Amino acid sequence: MARKLVLFLLFSFSLLPGAYAAFDLSTNCKGAYSEILNLRLDLAKHYLEKEKLANPKNDFIPLLENYVDYFYILSCDDKSIFDKLKKNKSNRLSQISGGDKGSPYYLFAQAEINLQWALLRGKYQEYVASALEIKKAYNMLQENMEKFPEFIPNKKGLGMVNAVIGSLPSGAQKALGTLGVHGSTIRGEKMLEELVSNLPGSPYAIFYDESVFYLMQVWVNITKKKQAFQKIYLLTDKMNNDSLLKLYIRAFSAFRTGHNDEAINYLIARPKNVEYVDYPYLDYLLGMAKLHKLDFSAQTDFQHFLNGNAGGSYTKDAYLNLAYIALLQGDSLSYKTYLSKVQLNGTTYDEKDKQALNESSEGVPNGSILKARFLFDGGYYERxxxxxxxxxxxxxxxxxxxxxxxxxxxxxxxxxxxxxxxxxxxxxxxxxxxxxxxxxxxxxxxxxxxxxxxxxxxxxxxxxxxxxxxxxxxxxxxxxxxxxxxxxxxxxxxx
Known part of the structure; x- marks a missing residue:
């Protein structure tokens, strides 16, 4: 009788939604997520392999594997790797779709995967697929908000979608509007600000670092907050000092808001051991920050960037800036050589590279105006x-x-x-x-x-x-x- 009761209970529990596939934010998953945001992706993969052995049906695994791909593509900026890894998306969504529909993470996880690929596709000009993924993510998060209004992580994706859509040209907004996706930059910014304020001390505090990352992007790139750097500096104080993402957030916000010396200091002090993902863009950013100070040792940083970037975004802009350094140093031969490289190398996915390509064919710029432009961009207004x-x-x-x-x-x-x-x-x-x-x-x-x-x-x-x-x-x-x-x-x- 006792044996039959045990079997009955085991059978009954197997029918519960979470028995087949559950969202278990286990110690391994927490470790993987933290290391992803530290940009130590190999360590994150190690935690995920341990979780696969301990709990192979944990539906956080495909979500976190997608995070690894997302941050890896952002860091390496290699279109061929993007084309290879985007094939993983459907399998991960398929695995999660068979999971626990009663969990607030069920729709959230699927929306996150769609949103991450939408952002990456937008970067590589796959606009139709990106728009459809944004629609899916938006609808899932809206539904999840209705089902689980106390589940505040919903605001992370919804806030970013609103902020980005609200900043798009009117034609793009209308196109998304026909899909039922509407955005407001003000609403998105407010969502992210409230989220960042409420996460510490909540059951979802683990999402704090990523939410600060998104809020920084909105403040610096979209709404152009005057005090963005000071606010970001305080918000990132709670983040792990070993986090390369923390350093990037501080350095980028400093660079874009006229705190150029601080940006240089952060970038020079960044951790460079082999545990961290290779992130060539940080060399480009250091080169730009130095150039804004008219420190021509920026040449070395641009070369490091080009050696590690394999022709991705900012390649044309890096060559153009090398040409400008040569021009300002009176080296006309190197100036012409680098200008030819602007024409021949890199892509035009990014607006900076399009601008670089245009500038490279406009004739020799005035050296004094060029210096004033760099100094202004660095916040050195009096100079x-x-x-x-x-x-x-x-x-x-x-x-x-x-x-x-x-x-x-x-x-x-x-x-x-x-x-x-x-x-x-x-x-x-x-x-x-x-x-x-x-x-x-x-x-x-x-x-x-x-x-x-x-x-x-x-x-x-x-x-x-x-x-x-x-x-x-x-x-x-x-x-x-x-x-x-x-x-x-x-x-x-x-x-």
Missing amino acids: AKSVLEKENANNYKQKRDKIEYCYRFARVFHETGGMNGAIKFYQYTITFGQDAKYYYAANAALFLGDIYVGKRRYKMAADYYNKAISMKNHDYESSIENKAKEALKRIAGKY
């Missing part, structure tokens, strides 16, 4: 202003140089609080450059719109935003146009 003040734009032979001179001076004034000077030189930029193929005039109109919003002169602001939209066939056209349209939405009804 940039000093370089420009020594120039006389009337002596420039190329129209491009005159347009860029006005634009660079306007940007320096704008960042240092000289609004009257900024307005004057932005207007000069538009006058000289509105019919040219360069982005300077369109961006000048966008900045003028922002200035007049700050002055509450909304009609004037709207006029400049519309002017920015009206300029066509220039670099960054879709990006500038979308920013102007978003700005018009924000001031609608105020003029």
Whole structure:
């Protein structure tokens, strides 16, 4: 009788949803996830192999294996590896789909896998497949929010989807809208901010590092928060000091927000032992940070990047910057050699490489304006202003140089609080450059719109935003146009 009771209980428990396949955030899975976010991917794989032996039906395994592929592709930036590894997606989703439908991780895990591949496909211009995966991820996370409203990790993917979609050109937003996917940058940013605030001390605290990574991307790349670096620095204080992701988050946010010296210090001090995934982009980033300081030892960092990058994104831009270093050092032969490499090597998936390809065929740039541009991008505004003040734009032979001179001076004034000077030189930029193929005039109109919003002169602001939209066939056209349209939405009804 006792034996029959035991067999009955075993049979009954085998019918429970989790008995066939469960989401068990075991010690091994926690270790794997932590090492993935530390960017020690081989250690993460070691934990996953141990979990496969101990609990082969754990549905966290395919999710975490997908994380490994995602971060590996991001770090190596090799299209051939992306093409090889994307075949793993369907098997992982198939395994999870047979799992515990009563778990909040059931839809969450499938959405995460779809979202990760959507982001990677977007990087490699597989836009249709990316849009369909975003739709799947979005719908799954929305459904999961309804089923499990207390499961706050839902906000990680939903926040990122909203922020990214809200920043897309209007045409892309409309296309996704026909699929039932709608996004708002403001809503997405708020979701991620709330998530990062609520995760510490919660049952889902393990997702904190990744959520900070996403929030940093939104603050730095999309909403351009003025105090992003200071906020990110405080948020990352809770992260493991051995984490290469922590270093990247701090270095990248410092680099993009005018804290160039801090970026250099972080990147020089980064861990380089063999446990960490090879991440050539960090050499590129260090090279850029040094170049923004006019430290021409950046040449070595760009070469290290090119040696490890195998022709992926930023290859053209790295060669262009090597050409500019040669030009500023008076080495015309190397300048021409590197320019030819811009034409022959790399891809144009990234906007930086498209811009590099265009610049490489525009003739020799003015050295002083080039220095001012680098210094400005590094946040060295007074040094940039000093370089420009020594120039006389009337002596420039190329129209491009005159347009860029006005634009660079306007940007320096704008960042240092000289609004009257900024307005004057932005207007000069538009006058000289509105019919040219360069982005300077369109961006000048966008900045003028922002200035007049700050002055509450909304009609004037709207006029400049519309002017920015009206300029066509220039670099960054879709990006500038979308920013102007978003700005018009924000001031609608105020003029």
